[in-house]
Amino acid sequence: MKEFELIQLLTRDLASNSATVAGPGDDCAIIDLGIPGRQVLLKTDAVVEGVHFLADTDPKRVGHKALGRCLSDLAAMAGTPVCALVTLALPPERPTAWATQAYEGMNALANRYSVAIVGGETTTLPERALLSISLLGTVPTGRGILRSGMKPGDAIFVTGELGGSLAGHHLDFEPRLNESAWLASHFSLHAMIDVSDGLAGDLRHLLAASRCGAELLASAIPVSRAAQQAGKGSAARPPLLAALADGEDFELLFTVASADAVPLMDRWKERFPDTRLSCIGRASDTPGLRLKHPHRVEELTARGYEHFA
Amino acid sequence: MKEFELIQLLTRDLASNSATVAGPGDDCAIIDLGIPGRQVLLKTDAVVEGVHFLADTDPKRVGHKALGRCLSDLAAMAGTPVCALVTLALPPERPTAWATQAYEGMNALANRYSVAIVGGETTTLPERALLSISLLGTVPTGRGILRSGMKPGDAIFVTGELGGSLAGHHLDFEPRLNESAWLASHFSLHAMIDVSDGLAGDLRHLLAASRCGAELLASAIPVSRAAQQAGKGSAARPPLLAALADGEDFELLFTVASADAVPLMDRWKERFPDTRLSCIGRASDTPGLRLKHPHRVEELTARGYEHFA
Structure with a gap:
């Protein structure tokens, strides 16, 4: 099964509530948390060793890429990033420097756009590294740019x-x-x-x-x-x-x-x-x-x- | 290196900004997004096959556990959950039913607490399943219960x-x-x-x-x-x-x-x-x-x- 079909299957009948302005299907989800004049944008994305980067890729660049992918999705909604959560899964024998350098790459990019890294988690993954980022941003209410607004002639x-x-x-x-x-x-x-x-x-x-x-x-x-x-x-x-x-x-x-x-x-x-x-x-x-x-x-x-x- | 020491190392000098009320170190991060009277709580947590559940564990229970862990952390801050993002990493040969059942377990729990699942991502992980959740909740401003408030005699x-x-x-x-x-x-x-x-x-x-x-x-x-x-x-x-x-x-x-x-x-x-x-x-x-x-x-x-x- 292709990724696209699986996502279609998984996103049927998802739990929802009145805060949800837009769930899956665009670059970010849009949430109404009651901020005057603004909505919240949410995005998550993961990179996997051997799939999105190689075992010998500079971990700083891996960290940069992982956060950068989410920031790119936020940019595609015309959002302003606020903060990110990081999940780092690593083989137990991986040198500590791999983790610190991946964080170095993330931090450098985060600082450039005033994004706070506010939490995270480290866990064991025996075979390969995985780095997953969740990003929160905001956008003026109703001003998030969707995929659905293109008009003939554009x-x-x-x-x-x-x-x-x-x-x-x-x-x-x-x-x-x-x-x-x-x-x-x-x-x-x-x-x-x-x-x-x-x-x-x-x-x-x-x-x-x-x-x-x-x-x-x-x-x-x-x-x-x-x-x-x-x-x-x-x-x-x-x-x-x-x-x-x-x-x-x-x-x-x-x-x-x-x-x-x-x-x-x-x-x-x-x-x-x-x-x-x-x-x-x-x-x-x-x-x-x-x-x-x-x-x-x-x-x-x-x-x-x-x-x- | 133990998890605790690694986290201490990784959370030094993290990128931060003025919206961050509390970063890593408690059950959730606390963010000020300008919601009148409320702050935002954020938490991420992952479960890995072979570490947090077994290959033959009912995927519905895996989905329940993955979301439940984050909800438990939110409860520990006295927060109200709002919405979650899901990252599902799976071996390509894993039957689709594993993914749909994991989502079934998550959805059932999410519906019970009016949590919306607003986005997610599926990616390939050759050797084993991994399910990572990021959860957003809110709490009245200044009323999040921290780890640091215990007093002698309590x-x-x-x-x-x-x-x-x-x-x-x-x-x-x-x-x-x-x-x-x-x-x-x-x-x-x-x-x-x-x-x-x-x-x-x-x-x-x-x-x-x-x-x-x-x-x-x-x-x-x-x-x-x-x-x-x-x-x-x-x-x-x-x-x-x-x-x-x-x-x-x-x-x-x-x-x-x-x-x-x-x-x-x-x-x-x-x-x-x-x-x-x-x-x-x-x-x-x-x-x-x-x-x-x-x-x-x-x-x-x-x-x-x-x-x-």
Whole structure:
């Protein structure tokens, strides 16, 4: 069973209550705790040795990645992070330095965004390390950007560059919290998600939630240098496919009304001159995801990889 | 390195911010999110197959235990639970029914206490199942019961019966949320903790946080039937030692001013006639933990077991 199907099964008939504004199904859950003018955002995410990082990966980068993934999800809702809980499961023989360095990586990132690490737990896991983070943030009431707000005609944007993340970016990416906060305060974002499963897969999540289709312009998709390099070998993988499907890019994928597209691009370049922003396509009321090449249009069947294959 | 020492190392110099009222070191963290009259409590806890449950344990009971442990910690702060996040890590070949049944156990308990399960994550863990819960609750501002409020002369109470939890109680216990809410609304609780590491170990946590000592009356310690049964075999473990050290009882251990002891006991019997409450000793300004037998006093060196041995 694929991860997506399992999640669908597990999230049927979940216990709920009146504080729950939005449960599973978006980048974060939304909770109403009675804070004047604000709602609470919650997210949990885990990284597993041998699945999301390797046994010889620098534990500082593992800690950075574990917290960074949750922060990226919070950015995708235009939230402000507040605090995190950490669960660290380790083989008993693992040197203490592994744990302290993983915490070092987390703390450095947490301090950069004023996130408090307020609790945690350590437990034994005989075979491999696992690091799970739960993150709490807030957002002005009703201003969390959902996956479901895309409208036909919207311009589709993505930050940064995509593909080839396994060459290093997946361990060192900076969650797009500053960019997301700026975007949400200056423009009316219709829908947003972070690119973790791959551009095609995550765009499909937006389309499904918003009941839209989309056309992407192949030439507009920002292919990373890493994906271009990887495409040069004899077992070459086309760089465009890498950009569409690799995943773990942790960039923001969002849509705005088409009238906002040009002003957004202009002001972005002033505010974030060193970070690429690409308008990669347009939302449509025709279902499906199409990729436009100079002389043909292909129906896109490539999907992001499934974590739980 | 023992779990306790590792935690001390990891919680030095943690990232913090002005929303953090109390970070690691008590049953839950306390956060100020600006809710009028209330603070937020946060707790995370994980159970690992082969460590906290067995491969053939009914997954419903595993789900119950995983959420119940967090609820027990929340009860120990006199908090009201609101919502939980779930991380489920499973071997890929594990039948889907294991996951759905674990969720069934969690949902049943969550529904009983109006807790919403608002999000989660599933990931691959090749060798064994792991279930991690993060719980959010609230408490009236300044009314969370800490470990550090015990005063010399306080009467020390424990709910229920202790020891032999591995015979089944550790999978089926009911978190003492109702009892804790009643206690906090009717009496001035000075300090509270839930008994997870064993009475002796958890009382030591209270003593350390409160800079007190204590005398326990051996005959007053409520020994469970399971501990008494286990004490009858040839490899017998004294039932009193089991009650002091087994752990995973998930009972409330708390102190009140000595003047409150008798009224508390009287009113408890009216309110919870089927649940034992025992006054097991008294706080002292003499450091250390002493166990009084009819004709001798022993300095108690028995400690709860260490999860991360």
